[in-house]
Amino acid sequence: MQRKTEMEVVDMEYMMELAFSGCSSTSSTTGFGDLAWVDWSPAVDWGHFSVENDFSGLLEHYGLPCTPAAQDWSTNVSPTSTNCPGTPVEEFQPQLPPPIEIERDNNRGLRLVHLLMAAAEALTGANKSSDLARVILARLRELLAEGGATNMERLAEHFTDALQRLLDGVGRHEDQPPNSGEVLEAFQLLQDMSPYVKFGHFTANQAILESVVGERRVHIVDYDIMEGVQWASLMQAMVSQQETPSLAPPPHLRITAVTRLGGSRRSGTTVLDTGRRLAAFAASVGLSFSFGQCRLDADDQLRPAAVKVVKGEAVVLNCALHPPHLPWRSAASIASFLGSAGELGARIVTVVEEAVVVGGSDGSGGFVGSFMEEMKRYSAMWDSLEAGFPMQGKARGVVEKLILGPMIAGSVGRAYRRREESGEEREGWAEWLKEAGFQRIGLSFFNLCQSRLLLGLFNDGYKVDEEGPNKLVLCWKNCRLLSASVWSAPATESPAASCFSW
Template sequence: MLEPPEPDDDAVSLPRAPVAASPRVLVLTCADLLHRGDLEGARRIAGAVLSSTDPRGDAADRLAHHFARALALRADEGHGGGAPAVVGVGGGPASSTAYLAYNKIAPFLRFAHLTANQAILEAAAGARRLHIVDLDASHGVQWPPLLQAICDRADANLGPPEVRITGAGPDRDVLLRTGDRLRAFASSLNLPFRFHPLLLPCTGQLAADPATGLELHPDETLAVNCVTFLHRLSRDGELAAFLRWVRSMNPAVVTVAEREGSAGGGDDDDDLPRRVAAAMDFYSAVFDALEATVPPGCAERLSVEQEILGTEIDAVVAGPGGGGGRPRGFEEWAAAAHAAGLSPQPASTFAAAQARLLLRLHYPSEGYAAEEARGACFLGWQTRTLMSVSSWH
């Protein structure tokens, strides 16, 4: 089984970086200085990394550059005990162009969507009305393949079932455009379809009143889709309350897809050096995978690294209060789901085979691997597990 490596504690504790230190050691030293309150020292080290690395260079340079820039942003905000509001490289949410490019050149989103969709299809078999609550609707790229599969499997005498999606997100315009695209696609399939946008400016609002704007009907089969969403509920109590609310709706299936990682510590821990070390371990595998499969000057790769990965790194450096949430591993997600009263719905053999086929057909690199274990599906690069997808009911 692919396993994530432990953060390098020795590298984190360096008080000052030697002249010939690697960019990684310099980044970790910068994080340590910032954690200690030495803003000038942190700015100096971050500046040295930014001047010596190339965001268009090799994977190590790109990785160090993005982390140094994120740390410089935090230092400039004058961190004083609470995480600052960090702005991503793109100045806001990723564009649809960058999002679609990420879907094209890296398998993470498609792996999560494909595996989650298969769980929803299996749980909703025979249903005449399906309601999907998507906690991060974003640009809606997960749903056209599912709508197509529902039509393909429909009983010829009864016709396809009615599908309703409640799509949540922080940007109303993005949600409205997503709804328009999905309605047009469903219409081309003659599929009865409705889309309701659910504006959630922040996850804190959802945790405080999760039923806000959520319309449920007793004759619908309910699926709750949590693809790269739960990590934003950074505190254990917040996550537990949310999962209990999900359980209270008695969904037929709850799909969970998350990056595999662990920063250690508790709810109130803001150990920046440890968090940055763990994140560098994770993103080094992601950047290595992109380097092995996409040319360095590829415009799509640059937009993905700047608008998506760079923004994620900003959020990690900002900490739980800055939108980065709290990284957890599959065992932690499973424990939280069990504690909330949810039962595992093991991944089918077909789901795992489908994920491996996806990698062979669209991401033909020997480095990617998909496997089923502990009732979930895992995606990794080389020896590093990067994502897990599980389903519950």
């Protein structure tokens, strides 16, 4: 028998679809290592429910700019019933760091920040010098090696690594994703510690549910499905509608995962495993479901004709650019995906993305200004995790290494390419969609209330802001972290995705 060529094998995989609508409802969920799928993607009962322009805004999270204001730390403790009459009142005095240690930490934090800004300036400023940047980064590593493990030092280490990657030209396509099982567990930890992941998923899911009411077939084309965390709650919500007599039975749900051409066998298997886990969950709740995948072409472009659309389906495009940032993501591939919405006849397009910073809040442009704002944003994330889970240092360390570290590297890399190579200033994909002719779809009042209820399960420092009728923004105090927006595709018969540029 003649041996199949590699392209024939790719084409076979490209058109393969896993149909699981007939799965038994008794199917067991597939575990990932020691972590069961239902553990990291819990079903949700949907029926219940200016950053300053100087270093102080960045450092105040850690009390670095100056010695904390004097406070009366004494607490009078009344004698208990076991005390003898006349027992003097005891005075509780907590152990505070000596002033000299506080001053040392302040000075170290200021030095780290100034050196990071100097390295960013040396990479892209008017006096650009790779040699100078290399010397500064080496000094940063010396300081970090001498210090302890404070929040500021851990944050500075990740930003130092991100700048080093820019200097060495690393991180575009060469990197391999970390171990999938480890990332999955870290992802679950982040979900437990912060609303960062669920906020975007819940907002997008609610908008999808409201847009497909009464449809018999729903087809979601997902740009980066990862482990499919987002879709368990959507499945449960679709099934719960069956309990309402006035609503039609749940539709058949089909999900198509967009993957990269030429990916490793391991990554392709992971996508299929995600489909199997989703199918098992759909069967367990009694939802008709099918799963498929389509690949980007060699130029990381999505060919709309490659997506199998059945007549009568309500098509939804979902683009959740959540952590961790996979190395194959590129502006070109995202643009081609979003640009295909018109040709695919998408009912709605949901976009979840990091809050994008354009320049400094003081009006300073270029990479240095964006770099400083990214430091402020990620310091807010560090602060939020510390405030909510101060005792879970080990768990936070795992999240920082496998999730936040890659996020910082991706954010710094995009800021560098966006401002220094293209010279364009964009405020994220929401602005791109508006310029490309997409229309805003207003979010419901229920969607807003749901987001606020979600934040109520976490630290009081989180809040949600409305930015226009179609966009919600997750904030920690006054710092924007993440946004979720909903759009309708422009009316056009053949919107060549290649005509859109980033």
